[in-house]
Amino acid sequence: MLDLDLAASWHHMYALHIDLWIDGLEEMPASLKDVGDHTACDFGKWLHGSGRRYAHLPGYANLVECHKAFHVCAHEAVALQQAGKHEEARHLLATTFSRASSDVVSAIGVLKDEVSKERGFVRQPANAGHSEWQWDASLEIGVSAIDSQHKALLQLANRIFRQDSVGSESATRAMSTFGKLLELHFSTEEMFMRRCGMPERQISDHVTAHNKILETYVLINLDIASGMVTSITDIHDTIVEWVISHVVEFDLDLAQYAENTDK
Numbered sequence: 001m002l003d004l005d006l007a008a009s010w011h012h013m014y015a016l017h018i019d020l021w022i023d024g025l026e027e028m029p030a031s032l033k034d035v036g037d038h039t040a041c042d043f044g045k046w047l048h049g050s051g052r053r054y055a056h057l058p059g060y061a062n063l064v065e066c067h068k069a070f071h072v073c074a075h076e077a078v079a080l081q082q083a084g085k086h087e088e089a090r091h092l093l094a095t096t097f098s099r100a101s102s103d104v105v106s107a108i109g110v111l112k113d114e115v116s117k118e119r120g121f122v123r124q125p126a127n128a129g130h131s132e133w134q135w136d137a138s139l140e141i142g143v144s145a146i147d148s149q150h151k152a153l154l155q156l157a158n159r160i161f162r163q164d165s166v167g168s169e170s171a172t173r174a175m176s177t178f179g180k181l182l183e184l185h186f187s188t189e190e191m192f193m194r195r196c197g198m199p200e201r202q203i204s205d206h207v208t209a210h211n212k213i214l215e216t217y218v219l220i221n222l223d224i225a226s227g228m229v230t231s232i233t234d235i236h237d238t239i240v241e242w243v244i245s246h247v248v249e250f251d252l253d254l255a256q257y258a259e260n261t262d263k
């Protein structure tokens with residue numbers, strides 16, 4: 001379940017931000033302003049948004065409770081620090097906060113197992129080092145044109161991974177095909193969003209995310225052309241990260257409109 005894996009990494013990042021802020025190693029990130037709100041962090045937004053696809057499983061309610069408890073601790077730690085009680089804040093981080101954060105991670109693991117059982121899907125152990133990524137049913141939206149383009153993008157990203165060198169003719173061809181499919185895919189999605197009744201604000205955020213990816217894609221190509229990027233693995237990881245992160249963060253929201261729209 002790549003969506004659960006990515007959401008778990010958002011939770012880790014959030015906990016890390018609190019740690020760094022309490023130690024004075026970073027400014028308070030915007031995400032910590034609503035620290036007591038368990039629906040405001042990236043993980044919470046996912047859990048109470050597209051993550052609701054797992055709400056029928058018992059592990060979902062457990063995860064919601066664990067995540068709520070984690071934010072209570074986080075809020076307490078931030079409040080102690082703001083009151084100048086640094087040692088107490090640090091103590092809380094090392095004890096209750098750290099346990100609450102581990103509880104969230106364990107609850108994610110339990111939910112993943114339940115989803116696997118429900119699907120009869122057995123997770124393969126990850127290969128050591130870099131490997132190709134396989135499509136995962138948790139990323140499906142329910143609109144066949146969009147789902148098949150996502151799968152094709154992942155396959156193309158994996159084709160890039162199989163290239164011997166960055167500048168070879170076949171690597172250049174694979175990158176160019178990927179770019180063309182990316183543009184086609186974004187316009188397909190944007191057409192769907194405008195047709196399905198999605199609120200204008202949500203469409204505009206999503207389109208902005210598409211445009212950022214296209215800009216980054218152009219920059220990667222410029223870096224390749226100027227010899228600044230020499231590792232196929234780096235390109236592959238960046239590209240796959242886009243596809244998966246973007247699908248989880250934005251595209252899964254389209255699933256709720258899929259049923260009511262002519263696909």
Ligand SMILES: [Fe+2]
Pocket residue numbers: 150185189246247251
């Ligand atoms: Fe997409």
Ligand SMILES: [Fe+2]
Pocket residue numbers: 189206210246250251
């Ligand atoms: Fe998208």
